Amino acid sequence: MNEQSEKIDQIIEKFKNEKGTIIGLMQDIHGEYRYLPEEVLLRVSAELDIPMAKLYTLATFYKSFRLEPVGKHHVRVCIGTACHVNGATKIVETLERELGVKSGQTTEDNQFTLETVNCLGACALGPLVLVDGEYHGKIDQGKLKKLLNKYR
Numbered sequence: 001m002n003e004q005s006e007k008i009d010q011i012i013e014k015f016k017n018e019k020g021t022i023i024g025l026m027q028d029i030h031g032e033y034r035y036l037p038e039e040v041l042l043r044v045s046a047e048l049d050i051p052m053a054k055l056y057t058l059a060t061f062y063k064s065f066r067l068e069p070v071g072k073h074h075v076r077v078c079i080g081t082a083c084h085v086n087g088a089t090k091i092v093e094t095l096e097r098e099l100g101v102k103s104g105q106t107t108e109d110n111q112f113t114l115e116t117v118n119c120l121g122a123c124a125l126g127p128l129v130l131v132d133g134e135y136h137g138k139i140d141q142g143k144l145k146k147l148l149n150k151y152r
Contacts, residue, residue: 007032008040012047022050026058026065035066071106071113073151075099076130080119083126091127091139092116098148111152 008029015025025048029040036059045052059065075095079088096102099112106113120128125137129147136147 004032008043012044016048022054022058023062026055030065034070035068038067069106069110071110073112073132074115074130075112076115076117076120077103078118078120078122078126078128078130079116080123080126082123083120083128086126086138087140088127090141091129091144094141094144095148 011025011028011032014028015021025044026036029044030036033040036055041052041055041059044050045055059067077083077088077092077095079092092103095114099107099114101107101112101114103114103116117130120130120135122128122135122137125135127137127139129136129139129144131147131151136143139147
């Protein structure tokens with residue numbers, strides 16, 4: 001935790017004298033932790049004189065920010081129209097069963113966070129699963145089992 005504390009010191013110092021850069025500050029913190037820990041936001045609020053309400057408003061407005069920890073592997077399943085028609089619902093159900101979590105949750109061992117998203121912008125590849133930023137298209141049950149084994 002000491003190394004992360006030093007990193008937060010550096011992030012706060014970087015943004016200390018720059019007004020209007022709260023989003024950049026929050027992005028850097030999110031990059032360090034993969035979410036926005038409350039204790040870090042409290043520290044930012046105190047040291048930079050930014051109301052907690054403003055930090056929480058931004059954190060909840062932008063989808064790229066999370067207030068809860070994300071697992072080591074971030075799994076997103078597209079449930080948009082093209083993916084839905086091609087079987088995304090079955091993919092989500094299988095992932096929920098295999099990982100033992102519902103969409104929006106993280107496994108007990110913090111290895112996987114499962115989410116559904118409305119579109120990943122690659123409709124021709126549906127059903128589509130994004131794992132740690134890597135696209136896996138035309139997923140079926142067999143490919144899904146191999147994919148999970150790759151990340152376990």
